[in-house]
Amino acid sequence: MPLSSPPLLPTDPQHFAGRHVLVTGASRGIGWAVAKAFAAAGASLSLVGRDAASLQQRAAEITGPQNSATLQNSVRAFAADVADEAAIGKAINxxxxxxxxxxxxxxNAGFGASKPFAKMDTGHWREMLNVNLDGVFFATRAAIPGLLSRPQARVITIASTAGLTGYGYVAAYCAAKHGAVGLMRALAREYAKRDITFNAVCPGYVDTEMTETSIRTIVEKTGRSREQALAELTAGNPQGRLVKPEEVAATVLWLAMPAAGAVTGQAIAVAGGEVM
Structure with missing residues (x-):
C-alpha cells in the first residue's frame, strides 16, 4: 500500500496559539492561503487589504460555525492600501x-503588470514600486516597535522569483521585488542581535487570480489559446506546473516557527527549481 502524502501545513490547531499575525493582501491568492493556514494553527489574525467587504467576508469564513469555537473573535479586518503610508500605519496601530x-x-500585498521598457512611463514605474516595495517599507516600519517587544518575532515578505532574477517586459516589477528582497536582507543584518528574523519567500507563477490575469493578457496580445498561454508561463518551471498557494503558505509557516530562528536574511524560492 503506498504511503499517504504528509500534510502541507501543521495539523496542531494550537501551534501558533497566543501569536498575533498580520497579513497584507489577505483577501485572495497567496495572502488568503497564508491567513487560513495561520488560523488553522491557532493564531490570532489581522487581515489587511483594500477591499473592506472582501476582508469581512474572509474573516467570517474563518470564524464561521464550521470552524473551531476557539477562533471566535480572533480574526479582525482592517481596510488599508499598503502604498498609503498613513493608512497602513493606522491599520497596524x-x-x-x-x-x-x-x-x-x-x-504579501503585491501587484504585477508588464510593459516593454521603451514604452514604460513614470506612472507604471511608480505603480509597481508603490505597492511592491514602498508598501513593504511602510508596513514593516510601522510594525517594528510592536514586533521588537515580542519573542521570536518574524517579518516574512512575499517577493517573487522576479526578486532573484530578471524577466523581460517586467523591469519595474523586477526592480521592486529585488528591492523587497534587499530590504529583508538589510534588516536581517541590522537586527541580527534581536529576537526577530526577516526573510523573503519568492514564488514562481502561482495558481492565483494574478496569474490568471497574466494568462488573459497573453491571450489578448498574442491570440494564443489559454492552454498555450499557460504552457508559456509554466515552461520556466522544471516541474512544468503552477505553484499551489498552499505550498507558499507552508513555507511562510515554517519560517514563523521557532525551529527557523536561525534562518534570516534569506530569499527562498518556491518555484519548482526555476531559480537555484
Whole structure:
C-alpha cells in the first residue's frame, strides 16, 4: 500500500496559539492561503487589504460555525492600501490596539503588470514600486516597535522569483521585488542581535487570480489559446506546473516557527527549481 502524502501545513490547531499575525493582501491568492493556514494553527489574525467587504467576508469564513469555537473573535479586518503610508500605519496601530502587539508580519500585498521598457512611463514605474516595495517599507516600519517587544518575532515578505532574477517586459516589477528582497536582507543584518528574523519567500507563477490575469493578457496580445498561454508561463518551471498557494503558505509557516530562528536574511524560492 503506498504511503499517504504528509500534510502541507501543521495539523496542531494550537501551534501558533497566543501569536498575533498580520497579513497584507489577505483577501485572495497567496495572502488568503497564508491567513487560513495561520488560523488553522491557532493564531490570532489581522487581515489587511483594500477591499473592506472582501476582508469581512474572509474573516467570517474563518470564524464561521464550521470552524473551531476557539477562533471566535480572533480574526479582525482592517481596510488599508499598503502604498498609503498613513493608512497602513493606522491599520497596524488599530490591529495592535485590538489584538495586542504583533508577533508576525506577512508582507504579501503585491501587484504585477508588464510593459516593454521603451514604452514604460513614470506612472507604471511608480505603480509597481508603490505597492511592491514602498508598501513593504511602510508596513514593516510601522510594525517594528510592536514586533521588537515580542519573542521570536518574524517579518516574512512575499517577493517573487522576479526578486532573484530578471524577466523581460517586467523591469519595474523586477526592480521592486529585488528591492523587497534587499530590504529583508538589510534588516536581517541590522537586527541580527534581536529576537526577530526577516526573510523573503519568492514564488514562481502561482495558481492565483494574478496569474490568471497574466494568462488573459497573453491571450489578448498574442491570440494564443489559454492552454498555450499557460504552457508559456509554466515552461520556466522544471516541474512544468503552477505553484499551489498552499505550498507558499507552508513555507511562510515554517519560517514563523521557532525551529527557523536561525534562518534570516534569506530569499527562498518556491518555484519548482526555476531559480537555484
Amino acid at each position: 488599530d490591529a495592535q490596539a485590538a489584538q495586542g502587539p504583533l508577533d508576525i508580519l506577512v508582507n
